[in-house]
Amino acid sequence: MIIRRRIATAAFAMALGLPSLTHAGDSKATFARDVAPIFYQRCVECHRPTMFAPMSLMTYEDARPWARSIKQRVVSRVMPPWGADPAHGTFKNDPRLSQREIDTIVAWVDGGTPKGDDADLPARPQFEDGWTIGKPDAVFTMADDFPIPAAGTVPYTYVSVPTHLTENKWIQALEIRPGNRAVVHHVIAYTMPAGADFKKANPLGMTSLGGTTPNKPGVVYGSGVAKLLRGNEDIVLQMHYTPNGTATTDRTSIAVIYAKEPPKQVQAGGMTINVQFVIPANAANHEVIASQRIVRDTVLTTMTPHMHFRGKDMTYIAHYPDGTSETLLSVPNYDFNWQLTYELATPKRLPAGSRLEVVAHFDNSPSNKFNPDASQDVRWGEQTWEEMMIGFYGSVVDAAERTTAP
Numbered sequence: 001m002i003i004r005r006r007i008a009t010a011a012f013a014m015a016l017g018l019p020s021l022t023h024a025g026d027s028k029a030t031f032a033r034d035v036a037p038i039f040y041q042r043c044v045e046c047h048r049p050t051m052f053a054p055m056s057l058m059t060y061e062d063a064r065p066w067a068r069s070i071k072q073r074v075v076s077r078v079m080p081p082w083g084a085d086p087a088h089g090t091f092k093n094d095p096r097l098s099q100r101e102i103d104t105i106v107a108w109v110d111g112g113t114p115k116g117d118d119a120d121l122p123a124r125p126q127f128e129d130g131w132t133i134g135k136p137d138a139v140f141t142m143a144d145d146f147p148i149p150a151a152g153t154v155p156y157t158y159v160s161v162p163t164h165l166t167e168n169k170w171i172q173a174l175e176i177r178p179g180n181r182a183v184v185h186h187v188i189a190y191t192m193p194a195g196a197d198f199k200k201a202n203p204l205g206m207t208s209l210g211g212t213t214p215n216k217p218g219v220v221y222g223s224g225v226a227k228l229l230r231g232n233e234d235i236v237l238q239m240h241y242t243p244n245g246t247a248t249t250d251r252t253s254i255a256v257i258y259a260k261e262p263p264k265q266v267q268a269g270g271m272t273i274n275v276q277f278v279i280p281a282n283a284a285n286h287e288v289i290a291s292q293r294i295v296r297d298t299v300l301t302t303m304t305p306h307m308h309f310r311g312k313d314m315t316y317i318a319h320y321p322d323g324t325s326e327t328l329l330s331v332p333n334y335d336f337n338w339q340l341t342y343e344l345a346t347p348k349r350l351p352a353g354s355r356l357e358v359v360a361h362f363d364n365s366p367s368n369k370f371n372p373d374a375s376q377d378v379r380w381g382e383q384t385w386e387e388m389m390i391g392f393y394g395s396v397v398d399a400a401e402r403t404t405a406p
Contacts, residue, residue: 030116
């Protein structure tokens, strides 16, 4: 009976495409048969050569030296990184491991990390070197290396990158790749007419194309959704550099994949923002609230909380015209190093007249190990020792209503 039950369990797992989980008396979990499928599906998008993760998990030889660390990180659910409270919202880019997957990795490590038979290895996933979106149709790169000093403050820097496009292009995927991630805090890409004096331009008057923050992969829009890159326009990169003790340089690139046909919906978005706050010195749980009235029916697709080192948590709440409210996203343990975009599994319609409220808390106390200086009041500012409070969000608009880029 016991043997029959084990066979049935194994068959069920195989039917679902799950890695087998060993039981007492069975053969030990191996990298080839049990662990590699998990790594290939969940981890190697970032943990591979040319990407920003500190080590590759593509092969047994790559992964074996990190086995105990991997076990600790997956058991504590630090990896894969994810901040959303599961009580609120369902997200299509949720990378969390199932308990079965965690148990399989633990069994492999506790069993001595055997390699297993190479014949059991699944097909290795194929990637385009350096890109998470796949093979780009075009890559636009800064013409020159930008020098970053060893110390001091580098003001926001704007760099114009010509596209040389003469006609409009619909973008289905976009990825910004810093040339030197160690000193790039963030990049925001704008567009403006070719040859315009971008040094005198107000970013609020330019068209936003997209952005990246530490450890952020590229963006692939949903089926039938795209963003417009106009012909005869240049890309302007807003670069925020943070010196790290060594003089160096950066040359950032932006890659795009063009849509194969005109989209049904256009990618849009906005932000709910508060710039008037003051976080008192030594305050451990200071609340800052921002609110935005939704003036027309909006289909919400993504949410991206943004704060700096004192950011503690952020919650998005929709207040509907009928008087009801709904928590759309709660990130109870915000991590500046993982500024994730949360993609709703089912887009949320916010009727005109709704109010999108964002509530954040900041820890400006000495107990915050990342706090640059707990003795000072903190206000809005561009540098990381200052603070920001922005609830970015993405939305889609029917292409018939929006024939130009948002």
